[in-house]
Amino acid sequence: MRSLRVLTLVAVLLSTVLLGGVPDAAARPAKPAHTISYDHYSFSIDGKRVYLWSGEFHYWRLPSPQLWRDVLQKMKAGGFNAVSIYFDWAFHSPKQGVYDFTGIRDVDRLLDIAQDVGIYVIARPGPYINAETDSGGLPGWLTTQAGKARTSAPDYLAAAKEWFRHIDPILARHQLTDGRGTVILDQIENEYSNGALDPAYMQALEDQARADGITVPLFHNDVWPAGNWKPGTPGGVDVYAFDGYPQGFDCSNPQVWQPAPDYRWTRGISPGTPISIAEFQGGSFDPWGGPGYDQCRQLTGPDFESVFYTNNIASGATFQNFYMTFGGTSWGWLPDPGAVYSSYDYGAAITESRQLTSKYDEQKRIGYFTQSVTPLAKTDYGPDLVASNPVVQVKSNVNPDTGTRFLLVQHRDTTATTTDSTTVALDAAYPTVPQQGSLTLRGRDAKLLVAGYDFGSQHLVYSTSEIMTQGTIGGTDTALLYGDGTGETVLHFATQPHVSVLSGSVSSTWDPSKGDLRLDYVHNGLARVRIEGGKAPLELLIADTATSAGFWRQDTGAGPVLERGPYLVRDAKVLGPVLALTGDTKAATQLEVWAPPSVKFLLWNGRLVPATRTAEGTLVARLAGPQPVTLPALTTWQHQYETPEANPAFDDSSWVAADHLTTNNPAKPPAGQPVLYADDYGYHYGDVWYRGRFQATGGETTVTLSATTGTAGQFSAWLNGVYLGTSGPGTKQFPIPAGALKAGNVLSVLVENMGHNEDWNANDSHKEPRGLTAATVGADPIAWKIQGALGGENGADPVRGPLNNGGLYGERNGWSLPGFNDASWPATTLPSTEPTPGVSWYRTTFALHLPAGQDNSIGLRIDDNAARNYRAEIFVNGWNLGRYVNNVGPQHVFVLPNGILRTDGQNTIAIASWGADDTGGLGAVSLVNLG
Ligand code: IPT
Numbered sequence: 001m002r003s004l005r006v007l008t009l010v011a012v013l014l015s016t017v018l019l020g021g022v023p024d025a026a027a028r029p030a031k032p033a034h035t036i037s038y039d040h041y042s043f044s045i046d047g048k049r050v051y052l053w054s055g056e057f058h059y060w061r062l063p064s065p066q067l068w069r070d071v072l073q074k075m076k077a078g079g080f081n082a083v084s085i086y087f088d089w090a091f092h093s094p095k096q097g098v099y100d101f102t103g104i105r106d107v108d109r110l111l112d113i114a115q116d117v118g119i120y121v122i123a124r125p126g127p128y129i130n131a132e133t134d135s136g137g138l139p140g141w142l143t144t145q146a147g148k149a150r151t152s153a154p155d156y157l158a159a160a161k162e163w164f165r166h167i168d169p170i171l172a173r174h175q176l177t178d179g180r181g182t183v184i185l186d187q188i189e190n191e192y193s194n195g196a197l198d199p200a201y202m203q204a205l206e207d208q209a210r211a212d213g214i215t216v217p218l219f220h221n222d223v224w225p226a227g228n229w230k231p232g233t234p235g236g237v238d239v240y241a242f243d244g245y246p247q248g249f250d251c252s253n254p255q256v257w258q259p260a261p262d263y264r265w266t267r268g269i270s271p272g273t274p275i276s277i278a279e280f281q282g283g284s285f286d287p288w289g290g291p292g293y294d295q296c297r298q299l300t301g302p303d304f305e306s307v308f309y310t311n312n313i314a315s316g317a318t319f320q321n322f323y324m325t326f327g328g329t330s331w332g333w334l335p336d337p338g339a340v341y342s343s344y345d346y347g348a349a350i351t352e353s354r355q356l357t358s359k360y361d362e363q364k365r366i367g368y369f370t371q372s373v374t375p376l377a378k379t380d381y382g383p384d385l386v387a388s389n390p391v392v393q394v395k396s397n398v399n400p401d402t403g404t405r406f407l408l409v410q411h412r413d414t415t416a417t418t419t420d421s422t423t424v425a426l427d428a429a430y431p432t433v434p435q436q437g438s439l440t441l442r443g444r445d446a447k448l449l450v451a452g453y454d455f456g457s458q459h460l461v462y463s464t465s466e467i468m469t470q471g472t473i474g475g476t477d478t479a480l481l482y483g484d485g486t487g488e489t490v491l492h493f494a495t496q497p498h499v500s501v502l503s504g505s506v507s508s509t510w511d512p513s514k515g516d517l518r519l520d521y522v523h524n525g526l527a528r529v530r531i532e533g534g535k536a537p538l539e540l541l542i543a544d545t546a547t548s549a550g551f552w553r554q555d556t557g558a559g560p561v562l563e564r565g566p567y568l569v570r571d572a573k574v575l576g577p578v579l580a581l582t583g584d585t586k587a588a589t590q591l592e593v594w595a596p597p598s599v600k601f602l603l604w605n606g607r608l609v610p611a612t613r614t615a616e617g618t619l620v621a622r623l624a625g626p627q628p629v630t631l632p633a634l635t636t637w638q639h640q641y642e643t644p645e646a647n648p649a650f651d652d653s654s655w656v657a658a659d660h661l662t663t664n665n666p667a668k669p670p671a672g673q674p675v676l677y678a679d680d681y682g683y684h685y686g687d688v689w690y691r692g693r694f695q696a697t698g699g700e701t702t703v704t705l706s707a708t709t710g711t712a713g714q715f716s717a718w719l720n721g722v723y724l725g726t727s728g729p730g731t732k733q734f735p736i737p738a739g740a741l742k743a744g745n746v747l748s749v750l751v752e753n754m755g756h757n758e759d760w761n762a763n764d765s766h767k768e769p770r771g772l773t774a775a776t777v778g779a780d781p782i783a784w785k786i787q788g789a790l791g792g793e794n795g796a797d798p799v800r801g802p803l804n805n806g807g808l809y810g811e812r813n814g815w816s817l818p819g820f821n822d823a824s825w826p827a828t829t830l831p832s833t834e835p836t837p838g839v840s841w842y843r844t845t846f847a848l849h850l851p852a853g854q855d856n857s858i859g860l861r862i863d864d865n866a867a868r869n870y871r872a873e874i875f876v877n878g879w880n881l882g883r884y885v886n887n888v889g890p891q892h893v894f895v896l897p898n899g900i901l902r903t904d905g906q907n908t909i910a911i912a913s914w915g916a917d918d919t920g921g922l923g924a925v926s927l928v929n930l931g
């Protein structure tokens with residue numbers, strides 16, 4: 001007992017040392033610089049070839065820095081050695097010349113975390129990023145520039161350089177090349193492949209990056225392998241890269257596949273740089289009213305990953321980045337209206353609520369393979385092998401130094417759904433593989449097999465199982481193989497080795513003429529085979545595909561370790577006899593560890609867990625599951641209708657006159673009318689109010705209003721407090737109700753700005769006006785005033801930032817904030833109906849006391865009859881975490897990131913609902929545990 005306590009103390013001390021943070025980049029002395037080089041095979045770091053297996057992550061879609069570490073650790077644990085990150089200019093700049101890199105915008109901290117986690121960073125600062133975000137990342141204030149964006153027009157270029165001058169020095173502080181971080185590549189522009197391309201612009205950006213201290217290679221992501229900006233061309237970058245989304249972005253028919261592209265031909269585009277896929281489909285975005293992300297996850301599921309990602313490997317790609325790996329949330333007014341709603345889950349490997357999926361498992365299998373079977377980073381194309389079944393194709397890649405061959409067994413028609421059997425003619429020595437039985441290829445599956453591979457002290461002749469990972473653990477060469485159905489593995493030995501089958505059913509045959517040990521088996525659970533007689537003992541772990549997903553691997557100071565069992569093992573460190581693991585469980589589980597024999601004690605999240613040694617030499621321990629979680633019901637709400645702007649008596653004396661007669665915008669207002677575009681008055685995000693005064697002549701019968709809002713937006717109008725109606729974007733003629741017209745009139749209009757378009761074609765489409773564009777009441781001139789988010793470009797809330805709020809009365813008066821006193825509001829319960837069109841608010845508070853030391857992801861759910869005509873903004877502790885459109889959909893669950901959500905404390909929800917008829921109000925609202 002006593003010794004256990006002492007050990008625990010030691011363990012806690014050790015874990016403090018092992019798990020402690022590192023000083024930030026500025027404080028850290030520079031370590032020796034590293035070199036990053038490349039040739040047509042791969043990138044190399046300090047001369048060592050590296051397969052870049054990268055996942056896309058957007059910190060600005062996860063407004064909680066403590067969760068950045070969670071996502072990056074999950075990526076690293078899943079076999080990703082790199083993370084690709086867009087830096088969203090608009091997210092950091094509310095106004096020209098004003099930049100914020102603090103709080104949720106602290107990218108220094110993000111890059112420190114990446115270094116701490118041990119993952120390379122592929123930096124993509126734009127200036128244009130696309131990414132289904134407002135203006136494709138261009139700040140709102142840029143929409144009013146005269147010069148064409150994404151060209152060398154002086155005003156635009158000056159602004160773009162201004163952004164680079166702010167973001168680049170931060171990136172430069174974290175470059176691997178300077179020994180201060182893990183940034184290894186820097187992307188210039190984004191899919192700058194359409195429209196009139198301007199080499200002077202590209203060159204100016206590259207020059208600026210270099211002037212700002214960027215020393216890593218520069219690359220660009222061509223929209224497809226078209227050869228734009230390849231090295232040596234005007235405006236060309238260092239490394240050519242391209243993007244690929246073969247399944248497209250419509251998730252309605254997730255069973256319908258497109259063929260997997262063969263990119264082998266692209267090696268000719270840029271002969272001095274590796275085949276680099278800067279973005280390959282990792283999911284799909286989903287539009288307002290779309291089929292939802294579950295279907296996107298099916299369209300790009302583990303079967304898709306298996307077929308398409310291995311096909312890219314066979315194409316010779318040694319840099320693959322998957323867009324997205326964690327999509328996150330386009331909270332507030334971040335979404336580009338044409339493409340997405342608040343959730344940017346993307347059907348990615350890691351869900352918006354940070355849960356691991358079967359897509360993560362498949363990427364882990366392939367990712368681990370790319371990292372441990374190192375001959376993969378240098379291959380030439382070999383001839384296709386002959387398969388006995390003509391529907392099967394076997395592509396080969398060969399490492400010219402080691403002779404290792406990579407064989408991709410796939411359907412010739414990669415969309416095929418049939419299960420087929422074949423044998424493969426490997427070479428003269430092995431004309432029929434497998435030698436026993438045949439190889440079964442399921443529809444929409446591929447097998448990336450290895451032949452002629454030296455690992456540890458072993459020589460693999462071939463295996464019809466796939467290799468997940470291998471490494472020498474405490475002197476034992478250990479390989480984890482996986483597959484389904486029958487498998488056959490042949491290893492070479494000088495003399496007949498001793499084979500012990502520790503578990504499972506595996507038969508072995510010795511062929512003295514070849515020196516071959518042949519193992520035949522059916523993948524089923526986990527078989528363990530120990531083979532002695534070579535230079536070092538070999539342990540083969542042969543798993544079926546499902547079982548393989550339960551394995552984790554890390555590289556520690558004492559060499560590689562493997563674990564099996566927990567939901568997630570984030571990190572492993574060995575210090576003397578202690579292996580310190582951090583990770584998560586989903587239920588009570590057994591932990592099994594393959595570690596050097598010197599490891600005697602296991603720490604799990606800093607606590608000693610009693611471990612016993614198995615007959616097979618592994619350590620096992622029991623891990624507790626999470627505590628159950630109960631969430632409070634949201635029973636009582638305070639309700640208040642606002643919309644005072646509709647009342648003719650409302651005081652708008654502090655509002656700005658919307659009286660500009662000229663605009664830089666390419667779209668001009670009708671002759672004789674002022675410019676009403678919200679952006680021209682500094683209101684770039686969210687809802688805007690207009691109030692127009694006119695003298696009637698008496699003959700007016702209609703009010704005609706034109707507004708552009710972006711997809712799924714709307715506007716509502718009142719005349720002298722009388723509701724005229726609500727319309728989607730475009731022009732709407734509202735009949736004037738009897739008695740509404742006076743001599744002096746006030747017309748009040750609330751217009752939603754769903755966000756600015758992207759500028760994918762580099763044709764200034766992000767400048768499409770937002771707000772009213774024209775208004776006519778008879779021939780009467782109208783004098784307009786406009787009101788938007790509090791402070792406009794000078795933003796009243798720098799913490800939550802420019803994309804959090806628009807110009808609703810409640811937003812401008814603190815109704816969205818936790819500190820607001822709503823005690824005088826009437827109480828109500830939900831669901832509830834608000835019969836008066838316009839905006840009303842529902843507020844409630846609740847306490848959460850989730851189990852300490854446990855990571856639960858909580859969501860807010862709204863359920864209602866889709867026929868009700870309202871839309872809502874959901875504020876949690878003042879943060880606009882989602883926008884709900886009841887009659888459009890599809891989103892009903894909104895992820896609330898911990899950090900913004902207090903998991904141990906008081907929380908405030910404020911929901912602003914905008915009803916368009918007498919069916920407004922709000923449906924049932926509940927909290928849900930998302931995992
Ligand atoms: C490509 C963009 O580079 C990226 O920002 C994102 O928009 C992604 O695709 C789609 O989610 S553009 C694509 C139309 C090739």
